[in-house]
Amino acid sequence: MKRRGILRGALAAGVAGTGLAALSTARNDIDAALAADHDNADVGFWESTAERYGYGYHGQAPTTVLADLVEDFAELKPLLARPQTDKTRTQLRYVTGQMAGMVAIVLHDLGEHRESHRWFATAKRAAQQSGDRLLHSWVLAREAMVPLNYGAPQVAAQLAEEARHLAGNKPSAAAALAAAVASRAYAISGHKGQALGAVAAVETLVERISPQQRADTWFGYPIQKHHVHMSQALTALGETQRAYATQDRALELSRAPSLMTRALIAIDQASCRAHDGDGEEAARIATQAYGQLPTSYRSGLTRTRALSLYRSLPVHTRGLDALGDTLGVLA
Template sequence: MTAIVLHDLGSRREARAWFATAAHAAGESGDQQLHAWVMAREAMVGLNYGSPKAAAGLAEQARRVAGTTPTAAATLAAAVAARAYALSHQPDQAREALADADRLMERLSVEQRADTWFGHCEQKHHVHLSHALTTLGDTGRARESQDHALGLSAPTSSMTRTLLTIDGAACAHHGGDTEQACRRQGGVVQRICPG
């Protein structure tokens, strides 16, 4: 949890140190799903701070550790890998990881789908899909995921709603409506930095 908070605060170096500690402890415990979850979450540091190839490598390690059993960790690792591959301009690998993430999501138990730190709920799933599909230029499917995620997000989930709005703006731009894209982005900036 400390690593995730530090990541969210932009303290990349400190976040990585805490993720390394968590990964070591999870590995020592023998809990492969926890180990995979920690690595998948650490991969998001690279996603969010400009190292998608490193993120893809870490997400793939997480996928190997998680195995093929439908778990929240395996689903998260596949979804993060899809985003990382899309950002790394590896569309075939991204689409393969997306397909795996969807297959795993369909087979998750109710417990694994819980909206908890270690669960992989439908809302989180669609946030990841939105980003990967937007980056791939698959705007139709990206918009579907954005709509699903927004419908499942609380009005107070400002970060999630902001990220989905940015994806929506990128989809508008991909579709040739750059003016609409700019209006959406401008609205995001006004909400984040009022006045």
């Protein structure tokens, strides 16, 4: 518990420096354990641990969740290093892929995209060794969100298409997520035809996946999160009326959307307002959405989206100075 507290403190102060060193050590240890040919593992405990983390932040700061995940890796590593039956080893590698993928998701949300890519590489290695194509597809689709949200949508589209190929034609959460990410990547890249094709594909998939596949976790593809994905795709396509409808639906489907989800939807709404010619209202919505976020949520993805909107608005837009001040970018 003492080490967990120290790690939380280091990460809360920033991922760089001490926090980054701890992350790198944990990831390198897992990579070394995966490289060994590795029966006494409480697989059920680790499966339930991965499931618990899969429900997301639940109001916790991302750095707190990150510290807990990395600390649990320290306990998981000795099991990977010990000789196990083939079945147990496969199960442990599956869980490792899930947990490494979740570390990468949190790092992405915090804006640490380089370290996020490194953890996704570990997650991919574990997924490949587990032999589970859907887990591998999920990791790739999640990884595609890093270049998608940090300025390389064409790379994101390539990763998303690889994920779609791995998922195959059978309806699954991984297949739906991959198609959704592809739709966003194509839309941002300006490939409207491919974007609309991916939107149509994910709309078909979401009607066919099972209730289990729609679980509201990082591993599922719930309807509410579907609308969050479609919000950005349709916003980028300039399909503002469809975007407004899917944004409203995303909020309706969740009584208490996460802080990050609510902020991202609001920023999409602001972008739609800007597209429709109401820059002043766009600035007001974005200023309010970003300004109401706790400090721990003002880095990474939310800031990237708000800053992108800020830079897209004409310099004479009323309210732009207030948005810039909230973002801390005024000259």
